[in-house]
Amino acid sequence: MRMSELSERSGVPVATIKYYLREGLVPAGISTSATQAAYDDSHLERLRLVRVLREIGQVPVAAVGAVLAAVDDPNLPLADVIALAHHGLGPPPPVDPTDEHRRARAEVDAFVARRGWSVEAGAPSIDALAAALVALRSVTGPCTADVFVPYADAADELARFELAWIDPSQGVGDTIGQIVVGTVVYEQALVALRRLAEEHYSGERFGRRADRPPTKRRRPTQGTSPGAEANGR
Amino acid sequence: MRMSELSERSGVPVATIKYYLREGLVPAGISTSATQAAYDDSHLERLRLVRVLREIGQVPVAAVGAVLAAVDDPNLPLADVIALAHHGLGPPPPVDPTDEHRRARAEVDAFVARRGWSVEAGAPSIDALAAALVALRSVTGPCTADVFVPYADAADELARFELAWIDPSQGVGDTIGQIVVGTVVYEQALVALRRLAEEHYSGERFGRRADRPPTKRRRPTQGTSPGAEANGR
């Protein structure tokens, strides 16, 4: 198919597809002549994947590129790709090597070890967790990494469940796609569900709030251009 | 204290404090003369809160302003503030009222009702969840909202736990602060922990990845296509 058809079928504007092509998020089509190229379903699929990562996961374009490059690399072992995906899809590591942070990091390392989890030393999630600990202390006084125990329990259970789900007998590329999407989409689902649950229980505890017109919030100030979403964050 | 001292003690540059002042994230100090104002610990505290929301929660400045305005409003019932905080701190609602999305929304509504959670109809988390469902389908074929069951279970448990923790006997403002911080910080912690757990179990399942120099990630690398740097590892 031509680029315009790819655009129609995916809902992504042509200019944006060109941009993704430039950035290497989507492989080039097969040139049939100097001014024509053919795209197939694999391109469509890839485009959908990119869109999910961008819109649901709010993953920066550059990070999507890095992760997908790893996914595409045929001679990279599965475990490597998974680790790369996790690292690439996470929040950017804080450029904030304060003493405070380093100490928190050490505590988090110990906490993780105590749980029996073994992860790579450079995992950005460790830093993220340390940053959370620092933040918590800066606002609500001193505490230890053990405040995370219930969350770690929940995370452990979910991770076991998710891993049991993966079926590596299918194509490796597919498996990876599943993992990438799962990492991002289920994460969003999880946080949304947690908020809903909290809203429910806090309403139960502190009284339901009176009915009002729904809150208008954070308009990205972009007209109603169809298909074009600007998401902040 | 002067602004420069506030800056030193909080680690936030003076220019940024001025910016926050302009945006109303931090209340003005008490003017002691035409060119002098005094700030106290409440300002310092507020500044730390703003920084946590921005850096850990990645909440846009405008949203921080909206939430804090609600927090500061003395004649707003606790439940309202909690709801406002939840709505304000969430991801921006998708400006994406496709049929697909509306259908997913209805399914999510039913799913939430089935769980016995009662939340406001306009809750952005419902939309977020619906968006996740749409995304999931667009990439990995059809599925029902029931794929979220295990996540909802985990969320339910966590929310119960968190709510049990809140002690409203203290000042209301404090309680709210706790909730706001908790919503954002523990969310990040939960996400990080889930990733760590996944990394652990996937390493266990698919073989630990060989030791290599730690992954450098998401370099802006202007000029080169982002595929380049992820390749040779």
Place this chain on the structure above:
DNA sequence: CTTATTGGATAGTGACAGTATCCAGTCGTG
């Protein structure tokens, strides 16, 4: 043969979150 499209290159846009510069009024030291 003419005209409409297409792919590719280059430049422009708008939101966001700060930074930097100016300026006049004050403080505090000699």
Place this chain on the structure above:
DNA sequence: CACGACTGGATACTGTCACTATCCAATAAG
């Protein structure tokens, strides 16, 4: 009291990100 350093406030500038828009020459379709 003189005067240079500092302060708060207003205004303007910067950099990044993710797109969009414009051009252009080479086809492809009619």
